Amino acid sequence: MIERLSIVGVGLIGGSLALAARERGLVGEIVGYGRRRETLELARKRGAIDRIAATLPEAAAGADVVLLAAPVGSCAALARELRPHAPSNALLTDVGSVKAPLVAELEAAWGAGAVVGAHPIAGSEQTTVAAARADLFVGRRCILTPTPRTRPDAVTTVRRLWEGVGALVEEMDAERHDALLARVSHAPHLIAYALVDAVASWTHGAEALARAGSGFADTTRVAGSAPELWRDVLLANAPAVREALREFRQSLAAMEAAIAAGDAAALEVALERARAARGRLGGAS
Amino acid sequence: MIERLSIVGVGLIGGSLALAARERGLVGEIVGYGRRRETLELARKRGAIDRIAATLPEAAAGADVVLLAAPVGSCAALARELRPHAPSNALLTDVGSVKAPLVAELEAAWGAGAVVGAHPIAGSEQTTVAAARADLFVGRRCILTPTPRTRPDAVTTVRRLWEGVGALVEEMDAERHDALLARVSHAPHLIAYALVDAVASWTHGAEALARAGSGFADTTRVAGSAPELWRDVLLANAPAVREALREFRQSLAAMEAAIAAGDAAALEVALERARAARGRLGGAS
Numbered sequence: 001m002i003e004r005l006s007i008v009g010v011g012l013i014g015g016s017l018a019l020a021a022r023e024r025g026l027v028g029e030i031v032g033y034g035r036r037r038e039t040l041e042l043a044r045k046r047g048a049i050d051r052i053a054a055t056l057p058e059a060a061a062g063a064d065v066v067l068l069a070a071p072v073g074s075c076a077a078l079a080r081e082l083r084p085h086a087p088s089n090a091l092l093t094d095v096g097s098v099k100a101p102l103v104a105e106l107e108a109a110w111g112a113g114a115v116v117g118a119h120p121i122a123g124s125e126q127t128t129v130a131a132a133r134a135d136l137f138v139g140r141r142c143i144l145t146p147t148p149r150t151r152p153d154a155v156t157t158v159r160r161l162w163e164g165v166g167a168l169v170e171e172m173d174a175e176r177h178d179a180l181l182a183r184v185s186h187a188p189h190l191i192a193y194a195l196v197d198a199v200a201s202w203t204h205g206a207e208a209l210a211r212a213g214s215g216f217a218d219t220t221r222v223a224g225s226a227p228e229l230w231r232d233v234l235l236a237n238a239p240a241v242r243e244a245l246r247e248f249r250q251s252l253a254a255m256e257a258a259i260a261a262g263d264a265a266a267l268e269v270a271l272e273r274a275r276a277a278r279g280r281l282g283g284a285s
Numbered sequence: 286m287i288e289r290l291s292i293v294g295v296g297l298i299g300g301s302l303a304l305a306a307r308e309r310g311l312v313g314e315i316v317g318y319g320r321r322r323e324t325l326e327l328a329r330k331r332g333a334i335d336r337i338a339a340t341l342p343e344a345a346a347g348a349d350v351v352l353l354a355a356p357v358g359s360c361a362a363l364a365r366e367l368r369p370h371a372p373s374n375a376l377l378t379d380v381g382s383v384k385a386p387l388v389a390e391l392e393a394a395w396g397a398g399a400v401v402g403a404h405p406i407a408g409s410e411q412t413t414v415a416a417a418r419a420d421l422f423v424g425r426r427c428i429l430t431p432t433p434r435t436r437p438d439a440v441t442t443v444r445r446l447w448e449g450v451g452a453l454v455e456e457m458d459a460e461r462h463d464a465l466l467a468r469v470s471h472a473p474h475l476i477a478y479a480l481v482d483a484v485a486s487w488t489h490g491a492e493a494l495a496r497a498g499s500g501f502a503d504t505t506r507v508a509g510s511a512p513e514l515w516r517d518v519l520l521a522n523a524p525a526v527r528e529a530l531r532e533f534r535q536s537l538a539a540m541e542a543a544i545a546a547g548d549a550a551a552l553e554v555a556l557e558r559a560r561a562a563r564g565r566l567g568g569a570s
Binding site: 073121122123124140141143176179180181183184185188189190191192193194195196197198199200201202204205206207208209210211212213214215216217218219220221222223224225226227228230231232234235238241242244245247248249250251252255256259260262264267268270271272273274275277278279280281 | 358406407408409425426428461464465466468469470473474475476477478479480481482483484485486487489490491492493494495496497498499500501502503504505506507508509510511512513515516517519520523526527529530532533534535536537540541544545547549552553555556557558559560562563564565566
């Protein structure tokens with residue numbers, strides 16, 4: 001049991017974790033800190049947090065675990081501001097979609113042993129606490145990326161928290177995490193944003209968007225995600241994202257070549273191979 | 286009221302139209318023809334069709350309207366086979382996702398005045414009659430692409446059929462239809478197929494696919510569609526699809542350039558512009 005959990009950034013992920021942890025009795029007190037007072041009031045009203053911290057030092061004070069659920073690009077600065085005010089043995093964890101560069105920065109800011117990088121693979125394009133739900137993580141994967149410097153008891157505490165809210169926890173090297181997520185999340189987000197942008201920028205874009213069916217809506221759903229969050233993720237994981245884009249362009253070019261050549265057989269084989277591969281998606285779809 | 290409607294290809298679209306037309310009393314008799322006997326038996330069992338035609342001539346015989354709901358690439362040959370056996374004043378219509386080249390072929394095969402190209406923008410990656418539903422077209426657009434040669438009464442008959450099953454019918458030039466659909470449907474399908482293919486082809490593809498979240502599942506949902514159908518659509522509309530891909534690559538390259546330059550402000554502006562544009566999607570999402 002964690003006596004006091006401080007959540008910095010009470011949006012969809014931070015808020016859902018708070019709701020779930022309270023519902024399951026995994027924490028004593030949950031303190032929330034965030035940029036917008038009205039979000040924090042809503043989080044308290046929804047029963048996600050017990051108490052609002054008015055300042056970062058207040059959020060850090062007496063915390064056993066500090067959980068950063070803020071945009072990836074803000075986390076290192078928050079860790080530096082929080083550190084002097086937190087108990088010396090407090091753990092720091094996060095929920096960022098990029099792990100290697102972020103965990104390195106957090107270790108530098110907080111002290112290596114007590115930092116546990118985490119990434120729950122759950123969420124939606126709705127990112128506010130209004131959309132938070134206690135069952136968001138049930139059956140979803142949560143990847144922990146401890147380093148050789150991480151204290152084993154710190155990993156155990158964070159693992160128990162995520163397992164406690166129903167997630168399937170696995171540990172993985174941070175670089176491997178970033179390479180995998182670049183392929184199945186980061187690059188696909190950029191592709192979805194670019195697809196909407198291309199249509200909207202076209203001469204008859206408005207007419208086309210008005211005639212889009214449910215397929216286009218699904219394909220581009222993640223382009224409804226908060227630009228502020230994805231800007232940070234894409235920049236932090238730039239090398240792997242660009243490698244994933246290179247691979248994607250190669251697959252697209254091969255399929256387009258079959259179209260250009262009018263090669264029906266080659267095109268059908270390529271489409272069928274992709275369709276079959278999609279059947280191997282994780283159960284979390 | 287159509288006395289006898291013959292549906293050639295009783296899958297999701299043909300089957301749903303049949304269910305809806307019967308439920309709403311828009312037709313006297315519905316005759317179904319298809320490649321697979323078991324599909325036709327299921328269509329009859331589900332109440333979509335009254336009678337199974339064992340052969341194409343039998344499907345054509347006595348039909349007031351022949352509706353082709355087969356893969357785009359098969360329609361012209363079917364029209365040629367059906368024509369000699371259909372009443373001379375019978376109408377021919379279709380549901381293909383590509384219109385200009387197909388309608389030209391159908392007019393050549395059937396006689397121009399009695400051909401009405403149609404495209405109901407509805408469906409899913411489920412393409413069999415098992416997934417057919419009478420409400421599939423309610424509130425969805427259906428685009429008709431009459432030519433200067435089409436008889437006005439033929440357009441009226443087909444319009445009444447689609448309006449009768451709840452679709453929002455509009456008429457449009459076939460080339461314009463193909464340009465719009467290349468942007469919001471055909472190219473996005475190819476992009477989704479290519480995205481899955483790129484991940485599956487990557488060294489750690491299986492590991493990555495197993496960790497894909499709901500975002501990737503949505504982005505690539507249409508890559509679960511039947512390759513046989515999309516092969517035909519992509520080949521039939523190749524010039525517009527390739528133009529749409531060119532525009533997409535340009536948007537993607539601009540966003541990647543911002544990532545490569547580490548330009549957070551430019552990247553956020555581009556993502557936000559796309560997010561905002563997505564808000565202008567048709568209500569049919």
